[in-house]
Amino acid sequence: MTLAEYRKKRGEPLIREDADGAHDDKHPGALEYVQIGVILAIITAAEVGLYYLDLDFTLLVAMLLTLSVVKFAMVVLWFMHLKFDASLFSILFAGGLALAFVVFGVAIAVLRGSLT
Amino acid sequence: MAQAAATDHLETSTGLDNRKLLMWLFLASDCLFFGSFIAAYLLYRGRSVVGPYPEDLFDIPFTSVSAFILLMSSVTMVLALAAIQRGNVRNLRIWLFTTAMLGTLFIAGQVFEFTEFNHEGLSLSTNLFGTTFLVLTGFHGAHVTVGVLILLSLFVVSMRGGIQQKDSLAIELAGLYWHFVDIVWIVIFTLVYLIQP
Amino acid sequence: MASIAVPKRSPLSEALKGVRHAAADYGSIWSWIATVDHKRIGILYGVSAFAFFILGGVEALLLRVQLAQPDSGFLGPDTYNRLFTMHGTTMIFLVVMPMSSAFFNLLVPLMIGARDVAFPRLNAFSFWLFLAGAIFLNASFFTGDILNGELGAPDAGWFGYAPLNLREFTPGHGLDFWMLGLQMFGLASLAGGFNFVVTILNMRAPGMTLFRMPVFVWMTLITSFLIIFAMPIISVALFELTFDRLFDANFFNAEAGGNPLLWQHMFWLFGHPEVYILILPAFGIISAILPTFSRKPLFGYAFVVFSGIAIGFMSWGVWVHHMLTTGLGTVANSAFGVTTILIAVPTGVKVFNWMATLWGGSIRFRPPLLFAVGTVAMFTLGGLSGVLHSMVPSDFQQQDSYFVVAHLHYVLFGGAIFGLFGGIYYWFPKFTGRLMNEKLGHVNFWLMLVGLNLTFFPMQISGLLGMPRRIYTYDSELGWNLWNLMSSVGAFFIAASVLVFLINFFFSLRRGEESGPDPWDARTLEWSIPSPPPEYNFKEIPTVTSRDAFWHQKYREDETGRIVPVVSGSAADAETPEDETEGEHGHGIHLPSPSYMPLIAASGFPVVATGLIYDFALVPVGFALILIGFFGWVLEPATEEE
Numbered sequence: 001m002t003l004a005e006y007r008k009k010r011g012e013p014l015i016r017e018d019a020d021g022a023h024d025d026k027h028p029g030a031l032e033y034v035q036i037g038v039i040l041a042i043i044t045a046a047e048v049g050l051y052y053l054d055l056d057f058t059l060l061v062a063m064l065l066t067l068s069v070v071k072f073a074m075v076v077l078w079f080m081h082l083k084f085d086a087s088l089f090s091i092l093f094a095g096g097l098a099l100a101f102v103v104f105g106v107a108i109a110v111l112r113g114s115l116t
Numbered sequence: 117m118a119q120a121a122a123t124d125h126l127e128t129s130t131g132l133d134n135r136k137l138l139m140w141l142f143l144a145s146d147c148l149f150f151g152s153f154i155a156a157y158l159l160y161r162g163r164s165v166v167g168p169y170p171e172d173l174f175d176i177p178f179t180s181v182s183a184f185i186l187l188m189s190s191v192t193m194v195l196a197l198a199a200i201q202r203g204n205v206r207n208l209r210i211w212l213f214t215t216a217m218l219g220t221l222f223i224a225g226q227v228f229e230f231t232e233f234n235h236e237g238l239s240l241s242t243n244l245f246g247t248t249f250l251v252l253t254g255f256h257g258a259h260v261t262v263g264v265l266i267l268l269s270l271f272v273v274s275m276r277g278g279i280q281q282k283d284s285l286a287i288e289l290a291g292l293y294w295h296f297v298d299i300v301w302i303v304i305f306t307l308v309y310l311i312q313p
Numbered sequence: 314m315a316s317i318a319v320p321k322r323s324p325l326s327e328a329l330k331g332v333r334h335a336a337a338d339y340g341s342i343w344s345w346i347a348t349v350d351h352k353r354i355g356i357l358y359g360v361s362a363f364a365f366f367i368l369g370g371v372e373a374l375l376l377r378v379q380l381a382q383p384d385s386g387f388l389g390p391d392t393y394n395r396l397f398t399m400h401g402t403t404m405i406f407l408v409v410m411p412m413s414s415a416f417f418n419l420l421v422p423l424m425i426g427a428r429d430v431a432f433p434r435l436n437a438f439s440f441w442l443f444l445a446g447a448i449f450l451n452a453s454f455f456t457g458d459i460l461n462g463e464l465g466a467p468d469a470g471w472f473g474y475a476p477l478n479l480r481e482f483t484p485g486h487g488l489d490f491w492m493l494g495l496q497m498f499g500l501a502s503l504a505g506g507f508n509f510v511v512t513i514l515n516m517r518a519p520g521m522t523l524f525r526m527p528v529f530v531w532m533t534l535i536t537s538f539l540i541i542f543a544m545p546i547i548s549v550a551l552f553e554l555t556f557d558r559l560f561d562a563n564f565f566n567a568e569a570g571g572n573p574l575l576w577q578h579m580f581w582l583f584g585h586p587e588v589y590i591l592i593l594p595a596f597g598i599i600s601a602i603l604p605t606f607s608r609k610p611l612f613g614y615a616f617v618v619f620s621g622i623a624i625g626f627m628s629w630g631v632w633v634h635h636m637l638t639t640g641l642g643t644v645a646n647s648a649f650g651v652t653t654i655l656i657a658v659p660t661g662v663k664v665f666n667w668m669a670t671l672w673g674g675s676i677r678f679r680p681p682l683l684f685a686v687g688t689v690a691m692f693t694l695g696g697l698s699g700v701l702h703s704m705v706p707s708d709f710q711q712q713d714s715y716f717v718v719a720h721l722h723y724v725l726f727g728g729a730i731f732g733l734f735g736g737i738y739y740w741f742p743k744f745t746g747r748l749m750n751e752k753l754g755h756v757n758f759w760l761m762l763v764g765l766n767l768t769f770f771p772m773q774i775s776g777l778l779g780m781p782r783r784i785y786t787y788d789s790e791l792g793w794n795l796w797n798l799m800s801s802v803g804a805f806f807i808a809a810s811v812l813v814f815l816i817n818f819f820f821s822l823r824r825g826e827e828s829g830p831d832p833w834d835a836r837t838l839e840w841s842i843p844s845p846p847p848e849y850n851f852k853e854i855p856t857v858t859s860r861d862a863f864w865h866q867k868y869r870e871d872e873t874g875r876i877v878p879v880v881s882g883s884a885a886d887a888e889t890p891e892d893e894t895e896g897e898h899g900h901g902i903h904l905p906s907p908s909y910m911p912l913i914a915a916s917g918f919p920v921v922a923t924g925l926i927y928d929f930a931l932v933p934v935g936f937a938l939i940l941i942g943f944f945g946w947v948l949e950p951a952t953e954e955e
Contacts, residue, residue: 002127002519002854003127003128003129003518003519004127005519006519006520006856007519009147013131017328019132027201029198030195030198030199033191033194033198034191034195036191037187037188037190037191038189040187040190041184041187041188042179044183044184044187047281047306047310048176048177048180048310050290050310051176051291051310052176057313060311061311064140064306064310064311064938065306065311067306068303068305068306068307069301071187071299072302073301074300075190075295075298075299075302076295076299078194079190079191079193079194079291079295080291080292080295080296081288086131086132088130088132088137088140088514089132089136089137089140089346090139092140092144093140093143093144093147095144096143096144096147096148096542097147098146098541099147099148099629099930100147100148100150101151102629103582103629104151104152104154104155107155107578107582108155108158108159110578110633110641110642110645111159111220111574111575111578112159113574113641115641115642115644115645115648116641116643116644128515128516129515129516129517130514132515134431134432134511134515134516135512137510137511137515138431138432138507138508138511141507141510141511141541142507143506144541145503145506145541145542145544146545147792148543148545148546149545149546149548149647151547152545152549152550152579153549156564156575157551159575160570160571160572163570164569164570165569165570166569181685195745222521224906237726240556240560240561240562240563241562241563243563243569243570244563244569244570244571245529246562246563247556247562247563247564247569247571248564251552251553251556251562251564255552267763269944269947286880298362
């Protein structure tokens with residue numbers, strides 16, 4: 001029995017409910033992509049603008065990091081479709097990111113002598 | 117065969133396409149790859165014992181334009197995908213080519229930047245900044261180059277009529293890779309260029 | 314990259330098609346070179362890993378001859394350094410990892426009821442790249458003045474610590490071969506890791522839910538995830554070293570402000586998950602053997618699976634225990650000491666589950682079971698000495714002594730190698746159709762068990778007596794003589810046991826008793842098909858309704874709860890080999906076509922590496938080969954139209 005036959009027999013959906021393509025109607029169109037592109041461009045301009053303002057360093061870092069996280073998230077969620085696609089992809093990608101953050105965070109802290 | 121490709125995911129246990137799963141696993145793995153280089157850069161930030169230092173070299177307006185170009189190439193990439201998903205092969209070709217050209221422009225900018233820095237005395241062996249900066253951005257550039265190669269190959273195949281609506285997965289996968297390269301640059305742009313203690 | 318049909322066929326592509334058809338004719342040597350069949354790739358992995366096992370073993374014997382007596386002049390210090398470096402690197406990267414890959418390849422598709430892995434050509438690429446890297450690494454021997462007895466192999470230890478690994482302190486090309494060779498196996502394993510995760514997640518037979526999968530498949534999945542996330546880190550560390558050695562960069566150069574400890578962090582961030590990459594496959598193997606030979610289901614399936622997952626996560630939080638004596642500070646040392654104690658918990662859970670599986674079973678002491686029980690016992694001994702290292706003050710005493718050498722060999726030889734040998738005895742009949750000789754199997758096991766303990770137990774004592782590792786000789790007044798002599802004698806016991814194994818293997822290959830499809834009355838799907846399995850594995854993809862799927866096809870409980878065979882007669886009747894209509898060739902099942910492209914792509918890598926070391930002009934040639942391979946791969950159809 002093939003998997004498709006097996007699913008049909010058990011009344012299971014052939015494609016995951018959360019998979020990209022299961023709901024093509026939710027897919028953003030070209031217009032939405034361009035709108036996101038414009039927002040991304042504006043944020044980049046804002047980042048460069050902040051760089052030239054004479055801000056307190058901690059504040060500057062906080063704002064720049066926030067903006068780059070927003071950009072990062074917009075590209076990943078819309079352009080890479082994670083918002084519309086199967087949750088497994090998000091779990092894998094977020095897992096890799098989180099692992100990198102944690103282990104290198106700890107490694108840098110240890111190497112910089114912050115954990116003595 | 118192409119037809120098999122369109123229905124392949126119906127025959128997988130998770131209902132997800134093998135190749136797309138492979139691509140996401142690769143990207144997850146690549147997070148650790150770039151993470152390692154970024155960690156080395158951050159660890160050695162401000163620890164170079166001789167110049168030139170980043171503040172002597174960085175040309176923020178120039179790099180901002182570069183970053184903007186790569187960001188816009190993500191937009192054109194996703195437009196290429198949207199085109200082929202609606203079966204519009206002509207627009208696919210236009211946007212694929214535009215994306216590849218924007219990528220090439222970015223690489224050209226990087227080559228220019230490296231050459232400039234080199235004239236001002238920065239090389240791999242000069243100091244910790246030279247080592248970590250050139251290797252990190254160099255590996256990113258290598259990723260972009262591979263991406264351009266993929267895009268141009270897809271463009272050539274599409275000119276020969278090899279990519280139709282049912283083959284949109286090929287464009288989607290190339291897109292995932294391309295956007296990943298873009299988000300790595302979003303991180304590098306902020307952490308390396310804009311934030312300077 | 315998705316493959317795209319190119320409409321127009323050039324004469325070149327027609328010629329390539331002809332070559333592929335020639336390879337599809339099973340039997341010629343080309344059919345092995347172009348194979349994409351997971352079973353053949355598994356055999357290729359196994360045979361090459363065993364060849365390297367013999368090579369690494371000979372290196373170990375040479376080391377032990379040198380150390381058998383104090384003030385020995387058998388090997389010079391330089392040769393000694395090169396041999397122990399090659400012994401460690403070979404055993405870890407060229408033996409245990411590829412041997413585990415051999416089992417992944419042979420078994421995973423059969424156990425989950427699939428016809429092949431998700432990406433057959435990527436699988437072939439993994440193998441060829443591994444082999445290319447392995448040969449490349451070993452070629453380093455010849456870069457020295459070999460006629461005058463000077464070997465050119467790397468000599469900075471298997472973990473090649475900075476700053477020793479820099480050009481200034483380790484001139485010569487040995488270490489260049491080491492770092493570039495490792496880069497190649499790293500990439501090969503990475504490709505394999507991707508392939509097996511996709512295969513296991515996506516290619517399961519109908520009804521084979523995650524929690525119906527055999528434990529071996531679970532361990533493969535966890536190992537593959539560890540590979541996916543750990544390999545990029547060592548890859549970056551090796552790239553950094555490459556830039557330092559070949560292009561005068563400063564990653565590990567203290568003079569320029571760099572921190573050599575960065576190398577240790579990167580190495581062990583990879584290295585500790587790597588430890589579990591080495592051992593989890595063996596855990597999976599014995600989790601298949603123990604239930605079969607005790608005629609009971611695995612005790613606490615869920616506990617074994619979840620403790621495997623827990624090990625996978627926790628293996629990321631213990632790397633600093635390899636560097637407790639590097640002065641990282643009390644907080645770091647204490648924290649990583651604690652996580653190291655904690656990781657013993659899920660491992661202990663597994664050990665108890667295996668013991669409980671044996672408890673009350675009707676046990677048959679056949680060779681696979683002996684090796685499996687040996688694995689549990691020896692791994693536990695090694696694990697216990699590992700817990701001692703988590704006590705920071707105790708570790709300060711043991712660091713860099715023979716106590717550590719004893720620990721890691723108990724775990725890797727007593728654990729991983731024992732498990733892998735058990736696996737060979739267990740699955741040999743499946744892939745050859747013949748049983749291995751029982752008596753020789755027993756001799757093999759007892760010789761190896763005695764040899765293992767005779768070799769490594771005394772090392773614990775010499776280590777506690779203060780003998781440092783990696784010294785090429787020692788003074789006779791230090792009180793280490795007896796213990797070293799014992800270790801050396803033990804090493805020859807192990808060599809004898811391997812010899813017995815080889816005799817058994819080649820004898821049984823030709824003259825072994827015919828096994829039939831299911832000689833052990835086993836529990837998992839690979840035993841439901843003929844031995845050796847047909848190219849297409851399953852004539853019809855099975856539908857799975859429970860864990861231990863094949864067992865439940867064979868047996869059911871009657872009203873009183875007794876286990877009775879489903880069909881009258883012997884359980885082996887459940888298999889109907891006579892249905893197998895030969896010549897019909899898999900009922901029109903389309904198998905992936907053989908391909909030379911993976912080999913062509915893989916062959917470019919050593920060319921690039923050689924170019925980096927000797928002459929940059931070769932680098933573009935190598936890249937061209939890689940590109941030709943990949944383009945050919947994407948453009949050729951995965952499955953040929955008949």
